[in-house]
Amino acid sequence: MKKPKFITEFEDIPAPRAKMPELPLDERKLNFTEVELGLAREAALAEASRCLSCRRCIGCGLCLAECDPDAIVYDMEASSSKATFDAVVAAPGAEPYNPAANPALGYSESANIVTTLELERMLNPTGPYGGLPIRPGDGTFPSRVAFVQCVGSRDEGIGAAFCSSSCCTQALEQAASLGDALGTVSVTFFHREMRPLGRRGEELLRYAEENDDIDFVFAGVTGASGVDCEGPVIVKYDTGDGDREREFDLVVLSVGQRAPGSTRRLARSIGGKQNKFGYVATTPLAPTATGEDANPVAGTVARPMDVGGAVAAGSAAASQVLNGLDGAVESDPSGAESGVESGAESGDGSPVDDGPAVVALCKYGLTTAGLDVSRVSHAIGESSGAPWVITFPTACVTPTVRELGRLADERRASRLLIVGCYPETHSGFWRAKAAARIDRPLAVEIIGGGDGADAESVARAAGEWLAGGSPERCTDDARVVENRTLVVGAGVSGLSAAAELARRGVPVTLVEAGTELAPRLRGAAIADPDAAEALAALVERVEAEPAIEIATGSTVASVERTAHGFESVLTGSSGETRVTHGALVLAAEATDYDASAIKGASPDSVITQRELTERLRGGAADLSSVVMIQCVGSRTPEHPYCSRNCCAEALANLHRILGENPETEVTVLHKGIRVWGFDEEMFSDAIDAGVRFVRVADTPAISDGASPEVTAVDAETGDAIRLAPDLVVLSTGVVAAEENAAVAGALGVDVDGDGFLRAADEAVAPVRSRCDGSGPCERQCEGVFICGSAAWPASIEDCVTQAQAAAGKASLHIFTKGPR
Amino acid sequence: MSKGSKKTETVANGDAVAVPDDVGRSVLVVGSDAAGLTAALDLADAGARVTLVEEAPFLGGAFKRHARFPGSGMPAFCRATEVIHRATRHPRIDVMAGTSVSRLRKSDGGFDAAFRTEATRVTDACNECGACVEVCPIKPYDVFNEGLTLRTAIDWPSTPAHETRPNIERETPACTETCPVHIDIRRYVGLVVEGKFAKALAVVRADNPLPAICGRVCPHPCESACNRGHQDEPVAIDAIKRFVADYEASLRRDGKLEWPPAPKRTRKERVAVVGAGPAGLTVAHDLALMGIGSTIFEAAPVPGGMLWLGIPEYRLPRDIIQDEVDYIANMGVEIHYDTPVGPDLTLDDLRKKGFKAIFLGVGAHSGLKLKVPGEDDFEGFMDAIVLLRKINLGDAEKPGNKVIVIGGGNSAIDAARTALRVGCDEVHIVYRRSRREMPANEWEIDAAIEEGVQISYLAAPVRILGEAGKVVGMECVRMELGKLDASGRRRPVPVEGTEFVIEADIIVPAISQRPDIDFLGDDHGLDISRWDSFEIDTRTGQTNVPDVFAGGDDVTGPATVIEAIAAGHLAAKGIAKYLTD
Numbered sequence A: 001m002k003k004p005k006f007i008t009e010f011e012d013i014p015a016p017r018a019k020m021p022e023l024p025l026d027e028r029k030l031n032f033t034e035v036e037l038g039l040a041r042e043a044a045l046a047e048a049s050r051c052l053s054c055r056r057c058i059g060c061g062l063c064l065a066e067c068d069p070d071a072i073v074y075d076m077e078a079s080s081s082k083a084t085f086d087a088v089v090a091a092p093g094a095e096p097y098n099p100a101a102n103p104a105l106g107y108s109e110s111a112n113i114v115t116t117l118e119l120e121r122m123l124n125p126t127g128p129y130g131g132l133p134i135r136p137g138d139g140t141f142p143s144r145v146a147f148v149q150c151v152g153s154r155d156e157g158i159g160a161a162f163c164s165s166s167c168c169t170q171a172l173e174q175a176a177s178l179g180d181a182l183g184t185v186s187v188t189f190f191h192r193e194m195r196p197l198g199r200r201g202e203e204l205l206r207y208a209e210e211n212d213d214i215d216f217v218f219a220g221v222t223g224a225s226g227v228d229c230e231g232p233v234i235v236k237y238d239t240g241d242g243d244r245e246r247e248f249d250l251v252v253l254s255v256g257q258r259a260p261g262s263t264r265r266l267a268r269s270i271g272g273k274q275n276k277f278g279y280v281a282t283t284p285l286a287p288t289a290t291g292e293d294a295n296p297v298a299g300t301v302a303r304p305m306d307v308g309g310a311v312a313a314g315s316a317a318a319s320q321v322l323n324g325l326d327g328a329v330e331s332d333p334s335g336a337e338s339g340v341e342s343g344a345e346s347g348d349g350s351p352v353d354d355g356p357a358v359v360a361l362c363k364y365g366l367t368t369a370g371l372d373v374s375r376v377s378h379a380i381g382e383s384s385g386a387p388w389v390i391t392f393p394t395a396c397v398t399p400t401v402r403e404l405g406r407l408a409d410e411r412r413a414s415r416l417l418i419v420g421c422y423p424e425t426h427s428g429f430w431r432a433k434a435a436a437r438i439d440r441p442l443a444v445e446i447i448g449g450g451d452g453a454d455a456e457s458v459a460r461a462a463g464e465w466l467a468g469g470s471p472e473r474c475t476d477d478a479r480v481v482e483n484r485t486l487v488v489g490a491g492v493s494g495l496s497a498a499a500e501l502a503r504r505g506v507p508v509t510l511v512e513a514g515t516e517l518a519p520r521l522r523g524a525a526i527a528d529p530d531a532a533e534a535l536a537a538l539v540e541r542v543e544a545e546p547a548i549e550i551a552t553g554s555t556v557a558s559v560e561r562t563a564h565g566f567e568s569v570l571t572g573s574s575g576e577t578r579v580t581h582g583a584l585v586l587a588a589e590a591t592d593y594d595a596s597a598i599k600g601a602s603p604d605s606v607i608t609q610r611e612l613t614e615r616l617r618g619g620a621a622d623l624s625s626v627v628m629i630q631c632v633g634s635r636t637p638e639h640p641y642c643s644r645n646c647c648a649e650a651l652a653n654l655h656r657i658l659g660e661n662p663e664t665e666v667t668v669l670h671k672g673i674r675v676w677g678f679d680e681e682m683f684s685d686a687i688d689a690g691v692r693f694v695r696v697a698d699t700p701a702i703s704d705g706a707s708p709e710v711t712a713v714d715a716e717t718g719d720a721i722r723l724a725p726d727l728v729v730l731s732t733g734v735v736a737a738e739e740n741a742a743v744a745g746a747l748g749v750d751v752d753g754d755g756f757l758r759a760a761d762e763a764v765a766p767v768r769s770r771c772d773g774s775g776p777c778e779r780q781c782e783g784v785f786i787c788g789s790a791a792w793p794a795s796i797e798d799c800v801t802q803a804q805a806a807a808g809k810a811s812l813h814i815f816t817k818g819p820r
Numbered sequence B: 001m002s003k004g005s006k007k008t009e010t011v012a013n014g015d016a017v018a019v020p021d022d023v024g025r026s027v028l029v030v031g032s033d034a035a036g037l038t039a040a041l042d043l044a045d046a047g048a049r050v051t052l053v054e055e056a057p058f059l060g061g062a063f064k065r066h067a068r069f070p071g072s073g074m075p076a077f078c079r080a081t082e083v084i085h086r087a088t089r090h091p092r093i094d095v096m097a098g099t100s101v102s103r104l105r106k107s108d109g110g111f112d113a114a115f116r117t118e119a120t121r122v123t124d125a126c127n128e129c130g131a132c133v134e135v136c137p138i139k140p141y142d143v144f145n146e147g148l149t150l151r152t153a154i155d156w157p158s159t160p161a162h163e164t165r166p167n168i169e170r171e172t173p174a175c176t177e178t179c180p181v182h183i184d185i186r187r188y189v190g191l192v193v194e195g196k197f198a199k200a201l202a203v204v205r206a207d208n209p210l211p212a213i214c215g216r217v218c219p220h221p222c223e224s225a226c227n228r229g230h231q232d233e234p235v236a237i238d239a240i241k242r243f244v245a246d247y248e249a250s251l252r253r254d255g256k257l258e259w260p261p262a263p264k265r266t267r268k269e270r271v272a273v274v275g276a277g278p279a280g281l282t283v284a285h286d287l288a289l290m291g292i293g294s295t296i297f298e299a300a301p302v303p304g305g306m307l308w309l310g311i312p313e314y315r316l317p318r319d320i321i322q323d324e325v326d327y328i329a330n331m332g333v334e335i336h337y338d339t340p341v342g343p344d345l346t347l348d349d350l351r352k353k354g355f356k357a358i359f360l361g362v363g364a365h366s367g368l369k370l371k372v373p374g375e376d377d378f379e380g381f382m383d384a385i386v387l388l389r390k391i392n393l394g395d396a397e398k399p400g401n402k403v404i405v406i407g408g409g410n411s412a413i414d415a416a417r418t419a420l421r422v423g424c425d426e427v428h429i430v431y432r433r434s435r436r437e438m439p440a441n442e443w444e445i446d447a448a449i450e451e452g453v454q455i456s457y458l459a460a461p462v463r464i465l466g467e468a469g470k471v472v473g474m475e476c477v478r479m480e481l482g483k484l485d486a487s488g489r490r491r492p493v494p495v496e497g498t499e500f501v502i503e504a505d506i507i508v509p510a511i512s513q514r515p516d517i518d519f520l521g522d523d524h525g526l527d528i529s530r531w532d533s534f535e536i537d538t539r540t541g542q543t544n545v546p547d548v549f550a551g552g553d554d555v556t557g558p559a560t561v562i563e564a565i566a567a568g569h570l571a572a573k574g575i576a577k578y579l580t581d
């Protein structure tokens, strides 16, 4: 938090800070007389009067006089309480890095240097400036904005040799929002490699790269300063060939995350540990538990992550608590999700009468859905003749709801229609809200902007309801479902999901196209020996678990919805099997990109990173030089996405090689190294160890023959590079598994162009599948959950977290419906 | 079955929601950011009974402050509103906002927790009309909006959409929150404005038994946090503290003020305190206030620990230390100087003498090695701590003419400025990084330069040069910020061929210190960390040996006076509890 200069209210107490009187310099020689002399009485009094008393309540009584219900008690005391619990979930969130700690960044000096958090508030419609991103210094709109990435991250000098993982994506999202809010604005990213996270991150980066108003400068920022509130902000940066400067109107510091200060105490009290960065320590195959008792922890206190990651971790941690408690928790549909959402509030939307209605348009909701508010308002007026169509900036805020109540009273209305909100999620919210804030009983309905809606279709829906019709609502008829879940794919995600479901008391059928469990990972890919061991233990547990039926060498031939969930047919070597199940988890993991064409004639000296991992298990061979080529089959026109793990695997392997033979010359040809979270340290250590990292323009070429030659072009200098190493290692990417898409297609679950499954909402519903819009109903993919690299290339931690979350959601789905 | 589940009638918005009987187990979720909210809802939906605690007055943490979540079709505001609404109204979620977990402990199969819930000063009668916000004349920065605007003393989102209660804030301003001993700064500063100096000092003393000392040497983190800094410059909190402390001392010196009467001893047990540094003094002080007698055993001939042995006199005059120590001695605390605990006076000896608990506040006095060639070969090599101790104990003979101090922390600056004062002709500080990275306080670096200390930044020692067994100089190499590497960093690397020699007859490394625990002998049985510090229970200061407590630099490594005082408070409470139980 810092000084927005155009707020002037504090100028009533000016007085500069008192200067400490000091012993003159020439009197300090050869003696120990005190140098600081202390404030004189007057100076001390004046200085003390500069205190703002922090502008907290002074008990003046003005509000008490205004408070009708006499709800104010000035001398209310803090209270203490005690309770016992069966389990604790630690989810204290993260703290942002405070950029004032580095004075060179000018954060404390200039009002026009802000953090991403400040910009986030500015872009929020209920934020300080009504959703407008302005320069806090003088209130004008910025036309040149700079983002400075990695502020307080990736900096071992301050004990933060980790990537905060979420800031690049957040900043890219903000850059896009700035464009939406301001029309024309040029944005510059000063970055140390953009690291977009997840599908949305990649989309945003692609959008930004194609956008002429957004440019990227790979540079270390050495300083920023803005002298006055009206003037520009200067950014000083270094691109490798000396210092440069550029002027901007607004500078946004992408501040990193920190584990909160309370982590130490919290970790201790739940029997957990901290890692060296202060985060709660977890392991790759148990990413949401800490300590010997595996106490659940969730979210950014375990490692830097984005909202989607935190939500998945929350669900995963919750699921584990339910496992840990002896005996399954009894289900109680009455209070469960569905019950709360549309519960016993005032009506459920159906008893529509044709009394007078108040129609409120949410400008924010409609605009975000890309609709023109005045057109919608006009169209509703035209088509239904509704007399009272009122537009509010944000319809749901309490003052607006009060106003709606007043209007309803005035007009003796019996119905309230909210246009632009979200019927799928917000129905329960609106009914509760109306019941609480409006005395008059009202039937409440919501019509949303929705996918592909236009002003006319929204108006039509509104008109129908106003005329007494009931809007089409998706309902899920199945009331009681089969207590079984089909898990497709037995990689690390599928195995974790199956194990979790079994522990929750849900029988599982685990179908895997390969002939053994964890086909891809068993062979190689887990470089970390502890993780490999944990995976082996997981495989054993799944094999030994009586509640899990394993069908290896099998695929799902067909799947359809029934009254009690799903019915699937599996085909395998032993013929056809029919499975009825109440939920479905799609977890077939992405497979390795096939690099055999590139390996060409020298399969021994050109190998994949995975083969190298396997080879290194037996110790590093005596290699004098190794070239690693990143992004083979990733970030190409054919597979435009980042495969997420290849940089980390390459770094882990090269450290293993250097560990045994520090003399080995290692060159990494890359398109930008992307490692997130704590893996960053491997990167900086590799640089320190003398590994040569060369950014290349295009995928390097490898000559045929027994001793391959690698040629490439250095993207920075344009120089041709020619290398003849002992070994060429291809960091091959992943491609989406076909099994998921086949099943998804049959159920109307959305699959993207690359074959990955889309989540209902990447941020807040990351493991629920999304309907592809082919069916009539938005609930058609209910009961279908996705996780791990079935949805998007993911780290092992993310795979396991999402798998546990998906398992948790699947059991919840079965138990709240009621198992048959 | 379900033990301890809290039975709560959740009443939200006036709707009484039927609470099903305890159907599951009780789960505490700490934190209501994205992960915490999700966990709470999932658990409650599955039938568990959830208590969701959040330190802030409102649910949602950072989750609620976003504008957009990348990858979400719905604006963050709409989403957060709905999720928080659902959590607030869920019949099986008991929301405790404005609440911190004051204790959390494993107990047979579950957890015992204690909470502290801050007062909101608004009762459930509130109908959220917002009238209070209209009339409140106080205008603090709106922290929820990152200080980009002002709000009132009533912390209430300007446009609440889900259930909230206004929260009239009265306590814990930023300064007090940041202060390690949480002095009620706003109060004493206010009392100074009213001219009530004695009362002001009493407020300081309530949390800090060494006000005149801290008024001089505290690095005052409170000032960095002070909200006034957002407007122009922070309030000079520390200088005001010094003023009231000096004012009282001057009255006492002029004979206008008596020592306060010693607190009554109400308990017969005595406690042995090892070390008369700020940690030990604080323990003795606090115990005296609780009616528990104590004896301090101090190895040095003077009190104060590093205050006297480390911090130079020109920053902290010795009569000031003596005054504050006398104040504590006058409370009935016995202090034995020149009495090291060690082979001649072991912990067991202390036990045999009848001390029922022992506090170890021995500080961190052992200087770390430089690890450059020649370090151990020549005379004229002296750690900063050794040099300062020698001079501070009255040996003001200059150690040499040309001095090199190695390091960039406060003790490097202290050593350099001290060397000038005892008559050294030339004083160099050699520091491997740039000024920006120098950990010493900005104002102290300025003062050192003004006084004539020469600082070589970006220079690293290569080897110590000597002749005839004596130091004659040091070879250094220039460091340079290296090329921008593949990860976009530039770090100092030695530049070949830039070696240069600084002549010196004395070299003073001021790298860092560690506790010296040799005095304990071999069979002390205490848990010691990798850094030779004591391992303690951070809630009580107790070591693994039940009657031995520790705190200050010997637990944290070199830190600050105020942190040592905070550790002393904690340990005194821990000891009192131990003696009672």
Ligand SMILES: Cc1cc2nc3c(=O)[nH]c(=O)nc-3n(C[C@H](O)[C@H](O)[C@H](O)COP(=O)(O)OP(=O)(O)OC[C@H]3O[C@@H](n4cnc5c(N)ncnc54)[C@H](O)[C@@H]3O)c2cc1C
Pocket: B217, B218, B219, B274, B275, B276, B277, B278, B279, B280, B297, B298, B299, B300, B303, B304, B305, B306, B307, B310, B311, B312, B339, B340, B341, B342, B361, B362, B363, B364, B385, B388, B410, B411, B414, B415, B519, B551, B552, B553, B554, B558, B559, B560, B561, B562, B564
């Ligand atoms: C040069 C220098 C400058 C500093 N400047 C500042 C500053 O400006 N501001 C600030 O806040 N902090 C400063 N510090 C740090 C601060 O002085 C210490 O953090 C603080 O004094 C620690 O208090 P303590 O009680 O833990 O230990 P100490 O102050 O180190 O006291 C320990 C005492 O125990 C005694 N002792 C040790 N062993 C035995 C034994 N076996 N038997 C009996 N007694 C024993 C020692 O003689 C000593 O008196 C400075 C430190 C140094 C070295």
Ligand code: SF4
Pocket: A149, A150, A151, A153, A154, A162, A163, A164, A165, A166, A167, A168, A169, A192, A193, A194, A195, A254, A256
């Ligand atoms: S690279 Fe990592 S730390 Fe740096 S801004 Fe991007 S996500 Fe944050």
Ligand code: SF4
Pocket: A050, A051, A052, A053, A054, A055, B173, B174, B175, B176, B185, B186, B189, B225, B226, B227, B228, B235, B237
């Ligand atoms: S203005 Fe500064 S000193 Fe005064 S109460 Fe606020 S934070 Fe504390």
